[in-house]
Amino acid sequence: xxxxxxxxxxxxxxAIAIGAGVLGTGGGGSTYLGAIExxxxxxxxxxxxxxxxxxxxxxxxxxxxVSVMGAPTVGVEKMARGDExxxxxxxxxxxxxxxxxxxxxxxxxxxxxxxxxxxxxxLGLPLIDGDSMGRAFPELQMDTLMIGGVPPVPFVxxxxxxxxxxxxxxxxxxxAEEYARNLxxxxxxxxxxxxxxxxxxxxxxxxxxxxLTLSWRLGNIILECRANGEDPAEHVAAAAxxxxxxxxxxxxxxxxxxxxxxxxxxxxASLDHGQEELVIDFQNENLIAVQGDQILCTVxxxxxxxxxxxxxxxxxxxxxxxxxxxxxxxxxxxxxxxTTALASVGPAxxxxxxxxxxxxxGDLL
Amino acid sequence: xxxxxxxxxxxxxxAIAIGAGVLGTGGGGSTYLGAIExxxxxxxxxxxxxxxxxxxxxxxxxxxxVSVMGAPTVGVEKMARGDExxxxxxxxxxxxxxxxxxxxxxxxxxxxxxxxxxxxxxLGLPLIDGDSMGRAFPELQMDTLMIGGVPPVPFVxxxxxxxxxxxxxxxxxxxAEEYARNLxxxxxxxxxxxxxxxxxxxxxxxxxxxxLTLSWRLGNIILECRANGEDPAEHVAAAAxxxxxxxxxxxxxxxxxxxxxxxxxxxxASLDHGQEELVIDFQNENLIAVQGDQILCTVxxxxxxxxxxxxxxxxxxxxxxxxxxxxxxxxxxxxxxxTTALASVGPAxxxxxxxxxxxxxGDLL
Numbered sequence: 001x002x003x004x005x006x007x008x009x010x011x012x013x014x015a016i017a018i019g020a021g022v023l024g025t026g027g028g029g030s031t032y033l034g035a036i037e038x039x040x041x042x043x044x045x046x047x048x049x050x051x052x053x054x055x056x057x058x059x060x061x062x063x064x065x066v067s068v069m070g071a072p073t074v075g076v077e078k079m080a081r082g083d084e085x086x087x088x089x090x091x092x093x094x095x096x097x098x099x100x101x102x103x104x105x106x107x108x109x110x111x112x113x114x115x116x117x118x119x120x121x122x123l124g125l126p127l128i129d130g131d132s133m134g135r136a137f138p139e140l141q142m143d144t145l146m147i148g149g150v151p152p153v154p155f156v157x158x159x160x161x162x163x164x165x166x167x168x169x170x171x172x173x174x175x176a177e178e179y180a181r182n183l184x185x186x187x188x189x190x191x192x193x194x195x196x197x198x199x200x201x202x203x204x205x206x207x208x209x210x211x212l213t214l215s216w217r218l219g220n221i222i223l224e225c226r227a228n229g230e231d232p233a234e235h236v237a238a239a240a241x242x243x244x245x246x247x248x249x250x251x252x253x254x255x256x257x258x259x260x261x262x263x264x265x266x267x268x269a270s271l272d273h274g275q276e277e278l279v280i281d282f283q284n285e286n287l288i289a290v291q292g293d294q295i296l297c298t299v300x301x302x303x304x305x306x307x308x309x310x311x312x313x314x315x316x317x318x319x320x321x322x323x324x325x326x327x328x329x330x331x332x333x334x335x336x337x338x339t340t341a342l343a344s345v346g347p348a349x350x351x352x353x354x355x356x357x358x359x360x361x362g363d364l365l
Numbered sequence: 366x367x368x369x370x371x372x373x374x375x376x377x378x379x380a381i382a383i384g385a386g387v388l389g390t391g392g393g394g395s396t397y398l399g400a401i402e403x404x405x406x407x408x409x410x411x412x413x414x415x416x417x418x419x420x421x422x423x424x425x426x427x428x429x430x431v432s433v434m435g436a437p438t439v440g441v442e443k444m445a446r447g448d449e450x451x452x453x454x455x456x457x458x459x460x461x462x463x464x465x466x467x468x469x470x471x472x473x474x475x476x477x478x479x480x481x482x483x484x485x486x487x488l489g490l491p492l493i494d495g496d497s498m499g500r501a502f503p504e505l506q507m508d509t510l511m512i513g514g515v516p517p518v519p520f521v522x523x524x525x526x527x528x529x530x531x532x533x534x535x536x537x538x539x540x541a542e543e544y545a546r547n548l549x550x551x552x553x554x555x556x557x558x559x560x561x562x563x564x565x566x567x568x569x570x571x572x573x574x575x576x577l578t579l580s581w582r583l584g585n586i587i588l589e590c591r592a593n594g595e596d597p598a599e600h601v602a603a604a605a606x607x608x609x610x611x612x613x614x615x616x617x618x619x620x621x622x623x624x625x626x627x628x629x630x631x632x633x634a635s636l637d638h639g640q641e642e643l644v645i646d647f648q649n650e651n652l653i654a655v656q657g658d659q660i661l662c663t664v665x666x667x668x669x670x671x672x673x674x675x676x677x678x679x680x681x682x683x684x685x686x687x688x689x690x691x692x693x694x695x696x697x698x699x700x701x702x703x704t705t706a707l708a709s710v711g712p713a714x715x716x717x718x719x720x721x722x723x724x725x726x727g728d729l730l
Contacts, residue, residue: 091533095460163540166531168456175528182551183530186544 004129004213008049008117013038015219020113021313022218022236022328023211025302027285028110028136029072030315037080038117045121051212052126057102059201064089065104065132066119067112069140069157069180070190072262072284072317075111081160084192085119088158092194095154095166104128104203106143106193108211109136109285110315115192127212134208134333135302138261138284140180141173142345144335145196148206152176155195159187208333214240222311232311233326242330242360245289245296246278247271247308250323255316266319268327278327282316287350289327298357300332300345331363369494369578373414373482378403380584385478386678387583387601387693388576390667392650393475393501394437395680402445403482410486416577417491422467424566429454430469430497431484432477434505434522434545435555437627437649437682440476446525449557450484453523457559460519460531469493469568471508471558473576474501474650475680480557492577499573499698500667503626503649505545506538507710509700510561513571517541520560524552573698579605587676597676598691607695607725610654610661611643612636612673615688620681631684633692643692647681652715654692663722665697665710696728 005012017031024031042049057063066085068075093099103120106112108131120127132143146152152173157180158164165183170176176195184191218236225232237243248268255264261283268278279290286303289296297303305314308324336345337357347355370377382396389396407414422428431450433440458464468485471477473496485492497508511517517538522545523529530548535541541560549556583601590597602608613633620629626648633643644655651668654661662668670679673689701710702722712720 087534095531095533158534161536161540162534163536163544164532164534165544166460166533167529168460168531169452169523169527169529171526171528175526179528179530179548179551183544183548186547 004053004210005051005216007051008042008127009047010039010042012216015223016113016212016216017219018222018313019215019217019219020108020110022304022306023108023215023302024110024136024313024315025285025304026282026314026316027072027138028107028112029075031111031114033075033079034111034114037082038114041082041118041121049117049120050126051129052102054128054130054200054203054207054209057200057203059199061101061200062098062197063102063104063128063200063203064092064100064194064197065106065145066116067106067193068115068190069184069193072110072315074189078188078190082118083122084158084160085115085194086122087162088156088164088192088194089119089123091158091164091166092154092156092197100125100197102126102128104207105131105212107131107133107136108215109133113212113215128203128207129212130207130209131211132207134211134336135300136285137345139177140193140195141177144206144208144341145198145202146173147341147344150196150198150202150206152195154197155180155193157183157187158192206335208335225311231308233306233328236306236311237328237330240330242302242328244326245303245329246327248278248325250319250321250325251277253319253321262316264316268325271324280327283350284316286316288347288352288355289329295355295358297329297360298347298355299350300336301360302328302330302332304328304330329360331360369418369575370416370581372416373407373492374412375404375407377581380588381478381577381581382584383587383678384580384582384584385473385475387669387671388473388580388667389475389501389678389680390650390669391647391679391681392437392503393472393477394440396476396479398440398444399476399479402447403479406447406483406486414482414485415491416494417467419493419495419565419568419572419574422565422568424564426466426565427463427562428467428469428493428565428568429457429465429559429562430471430510431481432471432558433480433555434549434558437475437680439554443553443555447483448487449523449525450480450559451487452527453521453529453557453559454484454488456523456529456531457519457521457562465490467491467493469572470496470577472496472498472501473580474498478577478580493568493572494577495572495574496576497572499576499701500665501650502710504542505558505560506542509571509573509706510563510567511538512706512709515561515563515567515571517560519562520558522548522552523557571700573700590676596673598671598693601671601676602693602695605695607667607693609691610668610694611692613643613690615684615686615690616642618684618686627681629681633690636689645692648715649681651681653712653717653720654694660720660723662694662725663712663720664715665701666725667693667695667697669693669695694725696725
């Protein structure tokens, strides 16, 4: 991508955080603490985190994608130790006897857009512009690398006490999710996750490129609109090849916690009552938007809420009665819409066996 | 020990299983499936599992203690894959680049007296006569190696699908217990555990010696008494330097499941009503025996129930109204009764902060 992000300094953090909120589609966790930590470590490590393209890596380069696993609600309250992710990377290197040359982002949506930055700085490695989800997803097997058949092992989970577990053999990516989820809960609700570790050639095949740049651009658009007194929703939608699905007021929220996920449904009424209500189902992330009997947008396409006044992305944990929002529909990256990918991240994977994924109007896939 | 067990064949399995039941002190899990598996693998691997003394190992020898972690109730129902423990040993060897030369028993009480046998056969390694608990205990840090300061890492947990997790860094043995317990539950309620892996010198310092031979002897005593029509309780007590605390009928059982443990209390009335009732509290294992306001025996000393008719050891999951039993009190190995050890395995560690451990009459510690 021309004009892509080549380095991260403190000046870029705010925009990346806001843009990652948009790509979080209601989930992915708060970027608030992550932005503070990224600034702290940028100050400690010389102020600059280099960013490279995956295409600049040789095929043999050892690379990994990293993230913090855990419930978004925990991420709001529990401060990180700060070196969980880099310790987990080091444990992987010791276990395998190989050395990483760059750090990838596993999930660009929400807080995990920022959690790799301290690790890259501490390890003295560049960050790769791109990620393996293209948005936020609730489970770790919903990842283009694993969808593409890259094995989840060996992967490493590290806690805030410096404790490290290495999963060496796992029969399926879903098993990786189950075991890691369970241990993460015991580790206090959040844990550093290093996986998949792979090579440049494999990452070139599967990574969704330039999503770090995308988050930075979307954030900048919102910041500029705020400065100019414009409504950001229209501009953000255009930059992400999407459109505004609805504008209105949240009039009802039903939410319950099921197996660690925030599942629920919200109803949004138009401000002039001229339109039928919009109903959005969510499981951490917004999954499906319905008006009357018409399905307007489904996962993996992105359904994001921005507040009307500030263009602030709204997480599903923060939605409440009375909030005025624009609802954006944005096409997911093409890597998420293959037949194979849809089996892992389409409506059926989220408990809607009867809903077929339909591309958004104008999306050529 | 003179005349110790030097090899295990099918002929020894029944006695070891019965004796391990006595040393299980009500817990440690059933030996039923473990005895079947040991016989199956003995047949498959030439019929003989060699047994050595820890004192026959050089100080530099790499050795480990192995067991199956999980709830006793699960162990009754869930068949093992059969190679979980040896796969976990192999994963440890790959991770560290070291090679084991002998297999130790982590817990001689209950099913874990038998679970190392298939692993030793599959790996072609001798079994060490001894263990690191001297009985059964509910948690993995209640182990003479960890009580003696041997670190719990790296330890390996393996499930029945061949999945393997290596815990590389852990700050405390209690953390090992928490993380392993949690992952074991997700692994279906039972998992192969390889820990601690150490050297001959360390194992010589901490292992409780000859407990495999002891379980075999106690089992043989019971089998001989059955054949001769004698009551085994008296003979077993004498062989274990203990005595019969009570003979009677279980008249009440109160049991509840708390955090995966079977906690409860039983009352036993004497058969001729000539004595005050005996009350035994248990948490998987029998913990404390009280008559009136007098504490007769406490953990770590062994409180074991044998049926009056057959001398069959009775697990706390099998106690029921009407069962006629002899209650045996047997002194714990001296390694469990040091001040340091009592902090981990004395009454206070089981929720009795006001009960001091008192040696049994005649026990010189």
